[in-house]
Amino acid sequence: MNEEVTTFLNSGLLDKYLIGATTFNETEEVEAYISKYPEVQNAYDTLQHNLEIVAKSNAVEAPKRILETILNELDDAPVVQLKPRIRDRKWYKLSVAASVAALIFAGTSYLFYNQNQKLNKENQVVVEEIFDLRGDIEMNNKKLDEVMAQFKRLNDPETYKYIMQGNDRAKNLKTVAYINPKEKTSMIDVVSLPQLPEEKCYQIWADLQGKMVSLGILTETDRQLKRIPFTENANGLNITIEPRGGNTVASLENTVAEISLR
Structure with a gap:
């Protein structure tokens, strides 16, 4: 092998030509060497064959030191005269393009799969949020129905309003009782309650023919319309100060507010 051929093969132009990376002038030079x-020509055919195998297996790199191996083989192998197959380079380009397209398709499919999984998770979150929202809406509707029912009772002509104000022992105490004898309902709205020691509490009673019947304990948390047991034929209502937790017998000496229902 003469020095000119060796220099050309070591220049890397043949490799660039195989992958379509040569300029117009370099392409003419390579094709001239292949023809001459x-x-x-033998090195080109060998390189093309090896690279076609690589392309078919979707490889992206040619085997390392392939040109050096081919040159060593050429020193011992007989020279075979073959016709130039310049156009085979186009087939190789198509193979490489097909391999690249396959890789792009695989990458795109994987990307779409990940996006689909992410969307599925987001959809599940949205579904759960909608389910929770429906629960909240149902709860709010229920509360609204209760409020509307309370307002309906308050606006009922048969509902009587009684204002209970504290005496000297609890001057700032004020509650409003709403009693409907026809519907047999009783409600109380705690407007203000003076603070008591921790061991004491306020308790409301119904006076039923001289017997005091407990209707429950009043606290700061009752500062809203609250239903209390209806006591038919009650003569009045009393609020007393009792030991913490309430009492079974009213401490009338500790009465802080009272009204007559007659």
Whole structure:
């Protein structure tokens, strides 16, 4: 093998030509060497064959030191005169393009799969949020129905309003009782309650023919319309100060507010 051919094969132009990376002038130079020198033609055919195998297996790199191996083989192998197969480079380009397209398709499919999984998770979150929202709406509707029912009772002509104000022992105490004898309902709205020691509490009673019946304990948390047991034929209502937790017998000496229902 003469020095000119060796220099050309070591220049890397043949490799660039195989992958379509040569300029117009470099392409003419390579094709001239292939046509003129059988050794270059043989090296080109060998390189093309090996790279076609690589392309078919979707490889992206040619085997390392392939040109050096081919040159060593050419030194011992007989020279075979072959016709140039310049157009085979187009087939190789198509193979590489097909391999690249397959890789792009695989990458795109994987990307779409990940996006689909992410969307599925987001959809599940949205579904759960909608379910929770429906629960909240149902709860709010229920509360609204209760409020509307309370307002309906308050606006009922049969509902009587009684204001209970504290005496000297609890001057700032004020509650409003709403009693409907026809519907047999009783409600109380705690407007203000003076603070008591921790061991004491306020308790409301119904006076039923001289017997005091407990209707429950009043606290700061009752500062809203609250239903209390209806006591038919009650003569009045009393609020007393009792030990913490309430009492079974009213401490009338500790009465802080009272009204007559007659």
